[in-house]
């Protein structure tokens with residue numbers, strides 16, 4: 001018997017409403033840990049190369065990990081996996097809130113959603129009860145209204161993940177919302193739900209999560225909380241949450257500003273963590289079991305609209321604040337709310353709108369095409385374009401495809417400033433003077449996302465121009481950070497308040513009874529990393545080194561202003577880093593894992609399927 | 614009078630449910646916040662607050678119990694004597710604070726017995742000991758917030 005795991009996997013076919021419950025395979029648990037690892041493995045096993053993201057045969061895997069829902073700090077991260085509308089390759093996106101613990105308590109480690117419902121529907125899970133229900137009036141609702149509506153119908157304690165109009169309309173960066181402000185934002189996971197006619201997943205669970213040694217877990221869990229309380233970071237970091245990093249990122253010239261034109265925003269102190277606390281905060285809002293709530297529930301008024309929103313957190317501040325040049329926290333919070341309600345990722349959303357404004361500035365888009373003029377720092381323009389995108393109206397239909405596609409259609413040199421990698425828009429760190437971070441963006445499995453490896457502190461620590469050791473650092477981080485996603489917990493206690501990693505090794509043992517060392521767990525994380533690489537090779541024709549690229553702007557233009565002024569990463573240095581990175585990973589010069597590497601990681605089935613011998 | 618008097622500062626609550634998790638572990642040795650003996654209710658999207666419902670040992674449950682299964686302990690809290698309880702759930706209906714809890718696994722209701730683990734582990738000082746509001750180790754908390 002598995003401990004820590006709920007022990008079951010649910011498979012639901014939306015097309016015919018059939019369902020199947022199977023035991024969570026022990027071998028999969030040992031090899032791929034959980035959550036991110038389960039998602040990766042199931043996608044690999046079940047998706048043929050010719051399945052398109054919006055085909056009926058694409059699947060969505062919603063997965064928890066062995067530590068999810070367990071009594072330890074910040075144990076509530078759920079991840080969604082699918083074939084990516086953004087890149088055509090591997091996608092995952094995760095979020096906190098309470099639905100992950102709820103799913104485990106309903107008795108499931110993962111839910112595999114297949115097929116397409118004939119009419120708009122939602123999925124209801126309560127312990128053994130599984131039902132595909134008509135969405136009725138829910139279809140068309142924004143995320144806030146929709147969640148409120150479902151809670152009224154199902155009860156306050158039902159946990160709900162849902163899409164807004166953007167997901168319904170298959171915007172390539174539509175997110176999944178939950179708990180009035182948490183989002184699985186990236187890769188367009190919400191668009192795949194929309195394509196499946198699936199408005200929401202509602203979960204309620206009453207079961208006890210089985211633990212190998214409950215007494216030991218209780219003692220260890222309490223000690224972990226106590227250590228969080230005693231850590232100075234607890235009181236220093238928590239009040240502002242992720243927004244607290246804004247000043248520092250700007251100070252080092254890495255704050256994306258004006259579509260990544262520069263890395264410094266003059267008005268940063270009007271949109272930082274302090275501004276949230278002093279001007280708009282309603283309450284600190286936490287995820288399941290989290291002692292350091294980074295959610296900042298806020299309120300404000302823009303024009304004649306009073307609004308509430310959870311946020312903004314750092315990424316939104318960067319991508320919709322600096323990158324769009326909005327100069328007040330209230331404005332950033334407002335567009336945050338508009339995006340969340342429409343069900344649009346604020347990272348890609350901010351990136352796409354910045355791209356559109358720059359196009360407008362350069363005469364590549366005009367008033368007739370857009371329906372109005374566009375300028376930097378105009379909150380109404382941003383809200384207007386967000387709405388067009390979510391409804392795919394006018395220019396919104398093109399922008400809904402993301403900057404890669406839009407720039408190819410618009411042409412006129414706009415590809416140079418389409419800030420994406422593999423088709424996924426960059427998130428909030430301008431990296432021309434941060435080689436580790438640049439490499440991290442280039443090589444992340446889902447496309448340009450920071451959370452696989454956050455190397456920027458390392459760039460600062462060892463010298464920003466240096467290249468030595470940076471590929472090594474990124475490989476290390478790409479195993480370490482995503483390991484938290486495989487365990488199904490949040491990495492913030494470690495990342496933000498310096499929590500000792502040793503704790504996780506210890507608690508993993510007493511929760512699961514599996515005698516894994518931290519090294520063993522990191523090894524599993526490396527296995528997952530390589531499997532995702534292989535997934536991209538299988539699904540993206542010709543996938544390789546070319547796909548690990550960064551936007552031309554970063555090679556062609558020096559950072560024009562601020563602390564990083566005059567800097568950019570020479571192309572040759574970038575290629576050198578990439579060579580070193582491939583070498584460390586045991587991949588060939590084209591970035592493809594060698595059969596030896598795959599065999600060593602126990603991925604023989606990949607060698608076979610990709611015919612690598 | 615109860616040895617521990619619970620008090621709450623609702624505005625501090627972040628909805629994390631640590632209180633329910635440690636409560637269920639302490640009392641049932643189970644990792645299951647649904648077996649916690651206090652309630653956390655999110656009020657979203659508006660006004661954007663959490664409400665905590667907790668037992669103040671008022672004793673209404675003991676008064677209404679038809680078989681006198683709810684007894685007052687020497688330390689001042691009320692507890693359900695499972696040997697006497699028939700599971701009629703009248704106390705659940707009558708509890709003025711909605712803090713007599715039930716669970717599909719259990720035939721009898723369960724309630725707070727003032728063990729105080731929620732106070733010790735609430736990360737936000739949202740639930741505290743009215744007689745010792747500074748009991749937690751992170752006294753600077755109020756200033757920082």
Ligand code: SF4
Pocket residue numbers: 625626627628629630631632633653663665734735736737738739740
């Ligand atoms: S532990 Fe404290 S902050 Fe968390 S839900 Fe309970 S009362 Fe609220």
